[in-house]
Amino acid sequence: MRMKFFPFLLVLLIVSSCGRNDRFSIDTSENRTDVKIQRFDSALILLDTLNATASVKEIYKAYPVFFRQFITAVDTVQPADTLKVARNLRNFITYPEVRKINRRVMEVFADVSDIEKEISEAYTYLNHYFPKLPKPDVWFFVSGMSRQIITDERMEAIGIGSDFYLGADYEPYKSLVYDYMLQNMNRRNLSVDLISTLLFNYFRFDSKQNRLIDNMLHRGKVMFMLAVFMPERPLNDIIGYNTTQWNWAVKNEKEIWNTVVSQKDIFSSDLQLIRKYLNDAPFTSPVSQESPGRLGTWIGMRIVESYMNKNKEVTLQQLMQINDYQKLMEESGYKP
Template sequence: MKRPKHLVFLLIMLIVVLSACKRNPLKVDISDIQSEAEIVPFGELLFNIEEGDTLEAIAKLSNEYPDFFNLFTYRIIRIGGIGDQDFPELMKTFLADTLIQEVKVKTDSVFNNPKKLDKQLVKAFKYFAWHFPDKEIPTIYTYISGFNQSIVTAENLVGISLDKYLGRDCKYYQQLNTTPQYKIQNMHKDRIVPEVAYAWALTEFEDPNSATNLLDHIVQKGKLMYLVDAMLPDTPDSLKIGYSTEQLNWCQMNEVPMWTYLIEHKMLYSNKRMDIVRYVNDAPTTSGFPLESPGRTGVWIGWQIVRQYMKEHPEVTLEELMNNKEYQQILNESEYDPG
């Protein structure tokens, strides 16, 4: 039996509309992007130095990567500079430390296919380059830090402590007893690229002086998360923000009561430091919300506001969004209304 022509037409239009709804506007074509992040396996270069040639080889490494080398020795493992009298001995001690040697073995086993991570990082920064063609792409360094900072950034560089991403069940995190359990939940390799993207967004676009109240802060953080969306258009939201599936579902189910609470308690325009910290800083839960809530729910809400704003204003480029510091205007023009 033949379908009526008008029914066939309606079915085709429905398919087109549904396809348009599912299409991600941030999934742009990066095939022509020539800019590419350089990935430097700094840790491998450092640990491959043979004991007899330590000082000479370290000096060579310092000359090859001077900016990162100083960042690594001063800020990350904190043993000072190569010109310091006790530097050679301190570096030798770091490289020969029994725990560091064990962690090196563990890191090598977790990251047994480093090219996979490299490919993910290169792809993320190709998306960044598509949206910001005039900005430089950073050089990315991987290494073992002795469980110090996970991600560090400086001008045109990013550093990744691979030993901070060995998995939730890594025995060292429990033994050291210096990291709370809610943070350990994100110490796995799938979180590396989202954390790098967010750290780079912070480095390039955060302007704390432009944010005075809670609304300003949550929209500002929402913009940073939207940049993560742009750099990682195929990554699940749970990985982007570092929530479990249950935590993300909780936010989606409770978006209306959270927003209502902030309005009814006149929190949006509070400039009290503790009110701001309560909603945007990392924590096991959000104080004042049910215990099932994750931390940083203000960041999640700001993310939804910015997403809605960009949906309402498809003519706005990502660069224009990131340079817009009129946070109230973004809220107003987003027509955000989770109810």
């Protein structure tokens, strides 16, 4: 039977507080972990193309760790091959389209103090709840839209491509990405993506089974913690929805869940089906073409919220150790 979905109504749904759990709030003015963003993007943009070899050596001397990460990630030559690196970077920086992107980067990210403040708050939460986890240096870089995020195995540094966050109205994006992706390619989304990437690196999927429910709830755990670490953000920002998408999901939550269960998708191990629920897309195809994408992650977060509200003795550390996702679902009392 086809489920009935309700169109968006002119009703104000309070996305900033719906489902948020405040019992994990801390005073971030105490024992603060301050973050200073390292501007590798600016250093690269200002590279002296007339004396590229000497300029590359200066950049390497100033940023030895991230320089190696960057070259390894975006180039095919070894970082130690200074002449080839210099030649490739000179060609990259002087390419007309890249020059346009770089000018926009310098405009949009002329001042990053607000971003540093938000990342510092998230790092303070991370250090409070998980003090043994590394707190990598944060770097901005430009790659001509070839890489969005760069990390290393030891998590000494995390780099994020500032050229991916120049605004949904930035004209060159329209020929590079799908329309549905544009809404999150703005300055406001950068810190959310960075902290989300960190958490997914620290807390990797470790279930013995690889069903939709396992993947949904793993992602739901990470989204729940991301919301804790970024308390000033409305929940639609955390999940990457605009307010219309969030309100549609909230309004149709019961119908969404009924679809997942009635179609017996919830315990499916079909990777293609799982991707349809979790991957970024214009809509979640098993549910409705009117829906936002990634509803599996959204439902996963809602189930985790229900679980944590019902089991108030469970700590964040204990939550992240759970890998029996069917048991988590059963103990959540989730009933939309």
